[in-house]
Amino acid sequence: xxxxxxxxxxxxDEARLQxxxxxxxxxxxxxxxxxxxxxxxxxxNHCFIFLFNNTPVATIRLDFLAPDIAAVRLVxxxxxxxxxxxxxxxxxxxxxxxxxxxxxxxxxxxxxxxKKFYDSIGYVTETWIDPGEGxxxxxxxxxxxxxxxx
Numbered sequence: 228x229x230x231x232x233x234x235x236x237x238x239x240d241e242a243r244l245q246x247x248x249x250x251x252x253x254x255x256x257x258x259x260x261x262x263x264x265x266x267x268x269x270x271x272n273h274c275f276i277f278l279f280n281n282t283p284v285a286t287i288r289l290d291f292l293a294p295d296i297a298a299v300r301l302v303x304x305x306x307x308x309x310x311x312x313x314x315x316x317x318x319x320x321x322x323x324x325x326x327x328x329x330x331x332x333x334x335x336x337x338x339x340x341x342k343k344f345y346d347s348i349g350y351v352t353e354t355w356i357d358p359g360e361g362x363x364x365x366x367x368x369x370x371x372x373x374x375x376x377x
Contacts, residue, residue, distance in 0.1 A: 230280060232313075234320035237274040243267075245276050245283040253303035266290075266359070272300075273324075277317040284308040285317050289324065292358060295331040300359075302335075315348055326373050333373060336366035345369050 237243045247262045254260075267274055267288070277285035285304040291297050299321060304313045325333060334355045337345045342352075350369040357368070 231278075232316050232320070233278040233281075234317065234324065235276050235278060237276060242276055243274070246274055246286045249276070249283060249286045249303050249305060250301060252305060254301060275321070277313065277320070279308065279311075279313060285313050287317055287321055289321055290359075291328070291330070292334075295329060297325050297328075297330045297333055298357070298359070299333050299335040302341075314344060318348055322371075322373055331373055332370055334368065334370045337369050339365055339367060342367050342369070345371075 237246050271291040273289045276283045287302050288300040289297050350371045353370040354368050
C-alpha cells in the first residue's frame with residue numbers, strides 16, 4: 228500500500244473532534260484548552276486535519292490576515308508520528324492551499340524548539356504584527372514568501 232497524505236478542512240463535527248483531540252494531546256497538555264474558541268469559528272481562519280493513510284495524525288490552522296498574507300497556527304503532529312516528515316508534508320500542503328487563494332507570504336510564531344524545522348523548510352526570522360490574542364509560551368516570529376505557479 229502506498230503512503231497517502233491528505234489535508235482535510237474541518238467542515239464537519241468528526242473532523243473538528245479529531246482536530247481538538249490532536250491539539251489537546253500535543254499543544255494543550257495542561258488541560259487549558261477551549262474546544263469552542265471563537266478563533267476556530269472565524270470564517271477567515273481555516274482549520275485542518277492531516278491524514279496519513281486515512282488516519283488523522285496532525286492538525287494546522289491557516290488564518291487569512293490580509294489579501295496576500297496568512298498566519299500558520301496550531302501546528303501539531305501526534306508524538307507517535309513525529310520524525311516521519313509529516314510536518315513538512317503538511318506544511319507543503321498548506322502552502323499549496325494558501326497559494327491557490329492568492330497568499331504570497333506565510334507568517335508563524337514558531338516554538339523555540341521548532342525553529343530549526345522551520346528554517347529547514349524555507350522560513351526566515353522576521354518580526355510581524357500579530358493581530359491574535361497573544362501566546363503564552365516564548366516564540367520566534369518567522370515568515371516564508373510563496374512563489375505562485377500560474
